Amino acid sequence: MKQDLVLRVALWMIEAGSSRAESEGFAGDLVEMFAAGRSCWWCLGQALHRTASVSEQRLRSLLMPLWFCIGFVFLYPLWQRLYAPAAARLLVQGRGAIQWPGSAVLEIAAGLLPALLFVWVGVFVYALLRRRSLHITPVVAFLSLNVGACVLFIAMMMRLHALRNDLRLLSRADFYYPLVHGRFSILLFFSLFGAVTVWPRERSTIHRRRDVVFLLSRFGMLRIARCLGLVVMLVPQVSAQAVPLQASARIMAADGKPMEFDVVSVRPNHSGAVAMEIGSAPMSDDLSITNMPPENIIQWAFRIFLNDQIVGLPDWATHERYDVQAKVSEADVAAYRKVVDPIQRVPMLQKILIDRFGMKFHFETRELPVYALAVDKKGMRMTEIQPAIGPNGMKEGGGRQRGRGRYTSFGQPMQPFIDALTVELKTPVVDRTGLTGFYNYTLHWTPEDGKPSVEDAPSIFTAVQEQLGLKLERTKAPVQVLVIDHLERPTEN
Amino acid sequence: MSAPVLLNDSELVMLLAILRLGEEAYGVPLCDEIASVTGKSAALASVYKALERLEEAGFVASRMGQPSAERGGRAKRFVRVTDKGLRAIDETRTALNRLWRDVPVFGKRAKT
Numbered sequence: 001m002k003q004d005l006v007l008r009v010a011l012w013m014i015e016a017g018s019s020r021a022e023s024e025g026f027a028g029d030l031v032e033m034f035a036a037g038r039s040c041w042w043c044l045g046q047a048l049h050r051t052a053s054v055s056e057q058r059l060r061s062l063l064m065p066l067w068f069c070i071g072f073v074f075l076y077p078l079w080q081r082l083y084a085p086a087a088a089r090l091l092v093q094g095r096g097a098i099q100w101p102g103s104a105v106l107e108i109a110a111g112l113l114p115a116l117l118f119v120w121v122g123v124f125v126y127a128l129l130r131r132r133s134l135h136i137t138p139v140v141a142f143l144s145l146n147v148g149a150c151v152l153f154i155a156m157m158m159r160l161h162a163l164r165n166d167l168r169l170l171s172r173a174d175f176y177y178p179l180v181h182g183r184f185s186i187l188l189f190f191s192l193f194g195a196v197t198v199w200p201r202e203r204s205t206i207h208r209r210r211d212v213v214f215l216l217s218r219f220g221m222l223r224i225a226r227c228l229g230l231v232v233m234l235v236p237q238v239s240a241q242a243v244p245l246q247a248s249a250r251i252m253a254a255d256g257k258p259m260e261f262d263v264v265s266v267r268p269n270h271s272g273a274v275a276m277e278i279g280s281a282p283m284s285d286d287l288s289i290t291n292m293p294p295e296n297i298i299q300w301a302f303r304i305f306l307n308d309q310i311v312g313l314p315d316w317a318t319h320e321r322y323d324v325q326a327k328v329s330e331a332d333v334a335a336y337r338k339v340v341d342p343i344q345r346v347p348m349l350q351k352i353l354i355d356r357f358g359m360k361f362h363f364e365t366r367e368l369p370v371y372a373l374a375v376d377k378k379g380m381r382m383t384e385i386q387p388a389i390g391p392n393g394m395k396e397g398g399g400r401q402r403g404r405g406r407y408t409s410f411g412q413p414m415q416p417f418i419d420a421l422t423v424e425l426k427t428p429v430v431d432r433t434g435l436t437g438f439y440n441y442t443l444h445w446t447p448e449d450g451k452p453s454v455e456d457a458p459s460i461f462t463a464v465q466e467q468l469g470l471k472l473e474r475t476k477a478p479v480q481v482l483v484i485d486h487l488e489r490p491t492e493n
Numbered sequence: 494m495s496a497p498v499l500l501n502d503s504e505l506v507m508l509l510a511i512l513r514l515g516e517e518a519y520g521v522p523l524c525d526e527i528a529s530v531t532g533k534s535a536a537l538a539s540v541y542k543a544l545e546r547l548e549e550a551g552f553v554a555s556r557m558g559q560p561s562a563e564r565g566g567r568a569k570r571f572v573r574v575t576d577k578g579l580r581a582i583d584e585t586r587t588a589l590n591r592l593w594r595d596v597p598v599f600g601k602r603a604k605t
Contacts, residue, residue: 011565024567024568024570025519025520025541025557025567025568025569025570026520026537026541026569026570027554027565027567028560028561028564028565028567028568028569029519029520029521029537029564029568029569029570030537031563031564032521032563032564033521033524033537035563036521046536046537046538049536049538049539050537050538050541050542053538053541057545085548176540303567369555431519
């Protein structure tokens with residue numbers, strides 16, 4: 001009875017470990033040898049030996065795709081040199097032309113498309129390299145190509161889930177630079193590995209010598225490869241030209257058109273004062289800018305906080321100052337007040353620059369050093385609060401205080417802090433925290449060029465880690481640079 | 494003209510054992526044949542591993558027989574040496590014979 005059980009276990013191991021065709025002969029031989037007098041333990045030993053041998057063989061067959069995928073993923077930066085500028089332009093133009101959530105969908109599409117094409121090209125390269133030993137059919141080829149797409153899509157859904165399903169928090173950093181951002185490298189690797197390992201079984205020995213061109217043409221693979229190649233070549237061109245360069249409003253006016261300020265007044269300010277201001281009172285219908293050079297207005301309009309990211313400004317734009325008063329029409333007041341995201345008002349300011357300062361511009365993408373702000377391993381230490389509800393029925397963004405070596409947030413979201421860090425570090429900061437709440441915290445640090453507000457305060461890097469439970473990592477990312485093609489002194493009102 | 498294929502000792506033993514068994518070559522008799530000829534027991538798992546390697550190289554081909562009750566309803570996996578395998582055996586024998594040709598018989602020299 002016990003012998004029967006051990007033999008059954010041995011046979012189960014063999015039959016579960018490989019297909020019936022592969023295991024039948026061996027299992028039958030084992031039964032025959034048991035009947036001939038071999039012990040059940042000898043049979044179990046043989047089964048273990050056989051299972052180990054089959055497993056080793058399978059692992060060995062995965063080595064080739066494994067090394068191929070690792071090597072191919074390292075080519076992604078090269079691939080990005082082809083795609084990143086076109087994708088970035090598409091994003092920038094799309095942001096202005098397409099309303100949210102369409103703009104966020106555009107962000108996903110522009111981020112995923114190059115990655116997807118990269119994976120597909122990888123699959124074809126792998127198939128060509130192993131043309132003699134792979135069995136290709138159109139159905140399996142189609143499935144394999146889509147495995148990569150599915151892995152990328154699922155990963156993107158997981159990323160969205162981590163961002164509490166808020167599409168607006170997706171950034172290009174979630175798609176680009178696999179060698180810098182380990183997460184995306186791993187994602188690309190698994191997409192490609194998944195695609196090439198579900199590729200059909202090895203060709204049987206007898207058919208190995210068949211000509212690959214015959215096979216490819218027979219199954220229509222050459223046509224598929226040609227079409228894919230054409231798409232790969234055309235996409236950068238199409239994406240670069242698809243959306244015309246324009247800066248239109250995202251807030252829609254009562255007449256269904258992008259909202260613009262109805263009345264705009266621009267006057268030079270010769271007061272000689274240093275202080276400058278920008279803002280609009282709660283529930284107001286206007287925007288007021290006082291004593292501000294065009295350089296700073298452009299920074300506000302395009303949410304750029306570093307001079308390095310603006311190229312081509314004329315000298316006068318950095319020191320001549322202006323007052324700007326802008327008002328929306330009566331019909332648009334209600335829509336203007338309902339704005340939840342202040343970023344949505346930015347294109348309206350861009351329109352003032354275009355109309356009154358004759359500004360012409362374009363974006364270029366350059367690879368620049370950045371800091372990535374992420375949550376530390378030990379966890380975030382800021383206090384999350386429920387924000388107050390403002391008079392417009394929306395969550396209020398709280399307030400903040402800034403001083404030398406001090407930053408206090410009273411229930412603010414992360415973005416203002418990211419902006420403040422950008423200014424403090426004089427380097428773009430990418431938000432990779434995934435934090436979407438409103439937080440109370442105070443940060444003390446010793447500025448590089450000044451006395452801290454608190455004695456013995458650490459550097460900003462240590463302070464961010466110790467006091468907020470976040471960390472700043474030096475990395476590289478494609479950064480948009482605003483190139484000013486033309487800017488003139490404003491026309492008379 | 495392609496370079497002659499030289500089989501290693503385990504491959505050669507396996508192919509010769511298959512040739513000796515003829516049509517009846519499958520796992521169990523192969524184990525017995527190798528054990529009886531070489532004097533060393535051969536593990537069934539090792540025999541199968543070697544057969545798979547030889548099949549992958551194109552030296553042997555396999556076919557499934559009919560299921561039988563004494564094997565629990567499982568079929569035998571018969572193997573035979575292919576033409577390529579026969580050529581490889583021949584080329585290995587030729588090479589080994591050439592190597593042996595001028596080597597003296599050590600046993601006789603020791604006696605003299």
